[in-house]
Amino acid sequence: MDVQTAVGLHNVSKRFNGIPVLENVTIEMQKGKFITLLGPSGCGKTTLLRLIAGFYEPDAGEIRIEGKKVNDLPPSKRDTPLVFQDYALFPHMTVVENVSYGLRIAKTGRDEIQRKVGEMLRVFNLEGLENRFPKQLSGGQQQRVAFARALVMGSDILLLDEPLSNLDAKLRIDVREELKAIQKRFGITMVYVTHDQEEALAISDTIIVMNKGKVMQTGSPQKIYRRPANRLVADFVGCANFIKGTVVPSSESELAVRAGNALIRVPAGQSGRHPGENVTLLLRPEGITLRPLDGQENPGGEPAENDVWGTVVDSSFLGRVARYRIEALETTFTVDDPDFSIDMNDRKRVLLHLDHKNIYLIPEAAS
């Protein structure tokens, strides 16, 4: 593991009562990055975070922090504070007493405590609330106190377990943006657990997608969204349309896929498949454009390349876009249309044009 690695896990496994919860997990978390562990409920995210913090011991494998093996170090010696969703503030202490707690235990001098606590209160917008008790604060303010208390000790790594899930949607977005700005400003490595894929896409430098105790994919939000490693990742992160088809002979460098009466050309560079192979294509809702079909459909013929004929079965207004549900190719597509080009009340035949550059062939074998 190189010096750029803040936290490294090598073949880490953990069981509870004989049941595997994490299996052979190997991850390198880069220093100074916002790293998100994303996955469905029960996939082992919290367990992974607690292993890093030292609250659990791995059954197998090695955990390294800043290059040093920490398997046998207790949480207090790891310098990896963990912030939970329920804040865990001391109810009988004021904001200042909560934030300064760790420094007082460490017998830090008065002036230094004042300076460090003052800086944290400024950073987290808590000035003026110094003498309030937790119950006199809003949820967002309590969460900020919890962040301040965790960061005041100057740790380079901060672990966060769904810290915003008690906040309402709007506040959640505000606080996550503050958190991201603070992470950047101080160059801290933040390891953040969430099951909210939209949140993960918005704030992360790196997303680690987990499922059933295993790492499915690690990458930037763009990579995870546009180039998912498998169907599961594609389905879990963002809204996905899948088209199952068969590779057909094509004279060009691009691959062609036949699905029903549609012929779909996949961009070059995604080849490596052979005629006759079954494949799955991914299209995101914004990668499809819609047009009314208005009787141009030729009953005996085929649609043009990368076009699909379908029928609108449902629509909803999402503000920036209209979202349509469209039956086509024996599945139901979700399509987002920013131009509101189809009457939302009309259940009519439409043409779906699959934008060539947005067609992605999922690397795994079609199931």
Ligand SMILES: Nc1ncnc2c1ncn2[C@@H]1O[C@H](COP(=O)(O)OP(=O)(O)OP(=O)(O)O)[C@@H](O)[C@H]1O
């Ligand atoms: N202390 C424990 N004893 C026994 N089983 C546990 C313990 N902690 C977690 N588990 C089990 O391990 C699995 C993974 O739990 P974990 O909390 O890590 O998942 P998670 O991905 O964080 O889920 P969520 O998003 O719901 O918090 C679950 O099946 C859970 O029931």
